[in-house]
Amino acid sequence: MSHPEGARPDASIVRSPRFWLAPIAVVTLLMSLLAALYMGSILDPKSHLRGFPIALVDQDVGDVVDGPDGPVHQNFGHDIAAGLVANIPSDKVDLQQISWAEASSRLDTGDLYGAIVIPSDFTKRTAILAQASVVPGDVERPVITAYTNPRAGSFGVGITQSITGSALAAANETMGKQLSATVTERLAAVAPDATVSGGAAIVLANPIDILALPHNPLPDGTGNGLSAFYFALLLVLAGFTGATVVNTVVDGMLGFAPTEYGPWFVHRDSVGISRFHTLLIKWAIMAILAAVVSALYIWISSALGMPVPNALELWEFGAFVIAAIGITAVSVMAAFGTAGLLVNLLVFVVLALPSSGGAVPIEATPPIYGFLAQFEPMHQVFLGTRAILYFNGSADAGLLHAVSMTSIGLLIGLVIGIVATRFYDRRGLHRVRRTPPSAPAEV
Structure with missing residues (x-):
């Protein structure tokens, strides 16, 4: 059939x-x-981090400070910048030492995820802070600004904050130890029985005011x-x-x-x-x-x-x-x-x-x-x-x-x-x- x-x-x-x-x-x-x-693609971004571009802008012009053998020209901003370059892993972060004009331009095109900016008066403010710890007077701590770039991506903001936050915290601690030792040494030379007050010691231990700010923040609705x-x-x-x-x-x-x-x-x-x-x-x-x-x-x-x-x-x-x-x-x-x-x-x-x-x-x-x-x-x-x-x-x-x-x-x-x-x-x-x-x- x-x-x-x-x-x-x-x-x-x-x-x-x-x-x-x-x-x-x-x-x-x-x-x-x-x-x-x-x-x-999302589970472990830190271990896969490579070539993450962040700018380092050192504008510090330095200042004349009192040294053991008399006044010397010092630039603490350069020291901080050198420490950041040495401590931030180059295999993960592309830390680029450039001018603020270039950094700002590249932040505005999404070419950078963030920028660390050391201002021109960083050394001057640091020296004034050290002096104010033994001489009464109003004083402001030196400032370093860590910018994020929210327009380059929200996840990138978190990574940038993690990198800059830990690196600047370590720099703050190192600078604090250096200033504390210098002030204690100078105070002992002037008045052997004098000591740094508790408040001054706390400020000297963390001398840098680290500001975390977004560059050109996004408006609502984004x-x-x-x-x-x-x-x-x-x-x-x-x-x-x-x-x-x-x-x-x-x-x-x-x-x-x-x-x-x-x-x-x-x-x-x-x-x-x-x-x-x-x-x-x-x-x-x-x-x-x-x-x-x-x-x-x-x-x-x-x-x-x-x-x-x-x-x-x-x-x-x-x-x-x-x-x-x-x-x-x-x-x-x-x-x-x-x-x-x-x-x-x-x-x-x-x-x-x-x-x-x-x-x-x-x-x-x-x-x-x-x-x-x-x-x-x-x-x-x-x-x-x-x-x-x-x-x-x-x-x-x-x-x-x-x-x-x-x-x-x-x-x-x-x-x-x-x-x-x-x-x-x-x-x-x-x-x-x-x-x-x-x-x-x-x-």
């Missing part, structure tokens, strides 16, 4: 081990990779520096998810894939259209969607209280990013079929988020994430979004880099789509519904 023409294979395939193992293996491997990458990361994530998801939806809906309407509406199943007859022209239609839809969704993102974010200082620039960048990612994702699915969805998921989600640098600085993640950040789209999109939202749209703050890298990604997507679909069309590999062959007759 033979099966009727066009009959489908029976349900025996469900009993095949391969039927069960294939989806289980794919999902298990994908989720294992997801867990390893996501958790590995999520403590996370709004740029989440907005960038929205742009990437709009491109990736939008491409998946557009690909499915268009294929269903053109008859290249079945569509289900609840209990109803529809599979239209396939339209006589080439793969290349189908791809052009999907690209056009993604371009239109990109402009609309980018505008909606800005409108919704503004309505929720997020400051948008450069709305037009953000809309243009957002539309460009969504279109670039969507066009590339559609091209990948056109080239690889269903497997293209997994490729897109891997590129735009699995590998992208932990290497974005939006949550944890790249300098505080394992080296593999630094490698991925060189080309992964999420990192480029984050840099551009952050530049527009936090750094007044400065090209030097990452916007030019983001646009350049996104353009390269778009070009790659266009090439993949054109080459693959043209090749399939010329080889006669048309997208038509084929009737499965009849099963062999049963004896």
Whole structure:
């Protein structure tokens, strides 16, 4: 007895081990990779810290102080700076000795996570403090300011505070011991029976007033520096998810894939259209969607209280990013079929988020994430979004880099789509519904 023409294979395939193992293996491997990458990027940032850029600005001009053999020119700021350079591990922190003008400029472009600033009157104030400990009078402790850069990322603020806080605490202790010994020695030479008062001893033990301040603080409504990361994530998801939806809906309407509406199943007859022209239609839809969704993102974010200082620039960048990612994702699915969805998921989600640098600085993640950040789209999109939202749209703050890298990604997507679909069309590999062959007759 033979099966009727066009009959489908029976349900025996469900009993095949391969039927069960294939989806289980794919999902298990994908989720294992997801867990390893996501958790590995956040669990131990201190051990992975490398090349973390912080500026050291020594403005101290020194002063003439009393020495054992008479007045000498002393510069305590240089001593503090030398101690910081020696004690802050160079394999973890890139401590850059630069001017305040350069440090301020680089803080304003997100190139530095913080700065330690020793003022010009540091030695003078230190000498006055030492003198005031034995001579009555009003005095202010010398100041060192440790700036953080909240616009470079909230996680980076915590790392900067940890580094500068411990380093300056050690410098304060060392300076305190030095001043205490000097004052005690001088006091003994003048009045052998005199001692430093308890209050003066406490001040001398911690002579430096360490101020921790944010450089150019963020306004309210920025999520403590996370709004740029989440907005960038929205742009990437709009491109990736939008491409998946557009690909499915268009294929269903053109008859290249079945569509289900609840209990109803529809599979239209396939339209006589080439793969290349189908791809052009999907690209056009993604371009239109990109402009609309980018505008909606800005409108919704503004309505929720997020400051948008450069709305037009953000809309243009957002539309460009969504279109670039969507066009590339559609091209990948056109080239690889269903497997293209997994490729897109891997590129735009699995590998992208932990290497974005939006949550944890790249300098505080394992080296593999630094490698991925060189080309992964999420990192480029984050840099551009952050530049527009936090750094007044400065090209030097990452916007030019983001646009350049996104353009390269778009070009790659266009090439993949054109080459693959043209090749399939010329080889006669048309997208038509084929009737499965009849099963062999049963004896």
